[in-house]
Amino acid sequence: MFDLPKCVTIDGIDYDIRSDYRVIIDIEKRNGLPDEEFTYYALKSFYPVIPGNINEAVRFMFGFLQCNKAPSKNKSGNGAKGRVFDFEHDADLFQAAFLAQYGVNLWA
Numbered sequence: 486m487f488d489l490p491k492c493v494t495i496d497g498i499d500y501d502i503r504s505d506y507r508v509i510i511d512i513e514k515r516n517g518l519p520d521e522e523f524t525y526y527a528l529k530s531f532y533p534v535i536p537g538n539i540n541e542a543v544r545f546m547f548g549f550l551q552c553n554k555a556p557s558k559n560k561s562g563n564g565a566k567g568r569v570f571d572f573e574h575d576a577d578l579f580q581a582a583f584l585a586q587y588g589v590n591l592w593a
Contacts, residue, residue: 493545495536502549503531509550514573 489504512527524543527550528535536542583589 490549493536495541495545496538498536500536500542501533502546503533504549512550 490502491504492499492501494500508530512530515523515526517523518526527546528539528542531546531549532542580591583591
């Protein structure tokens with residue numbers, strides 16, 4: 486098993502990040518907000534102190550949130566639209582999977 490990063494270096498300065506899954510889920514739940522509002526909310530949630538170089542901070546954050554994978558394409562060739570899953574709607578499925586596979590109770 487590996488540890489998630491706890492900080493990122495942007496322009497030679499180390500910035501702490503919140504890589505806890507609960508923060509990531511909270512960010513994902515806000516995905517329906519307008520782009521600028523969502524990006525600002527995500528930055529505030531992900532970084533305890535938002536880096537001065539906003540472009541690089543956003544690039545790293547979204548790369549982290551997307552596991553450094555490019556967005557998938559749908560049949561029309563556009564980026565995938567819509568949610569593949571919903572954390573609130575599918576919460577019981579996530580809980581059951583984590584409990585069965587890892588013995589981890591997400592509700593504890």
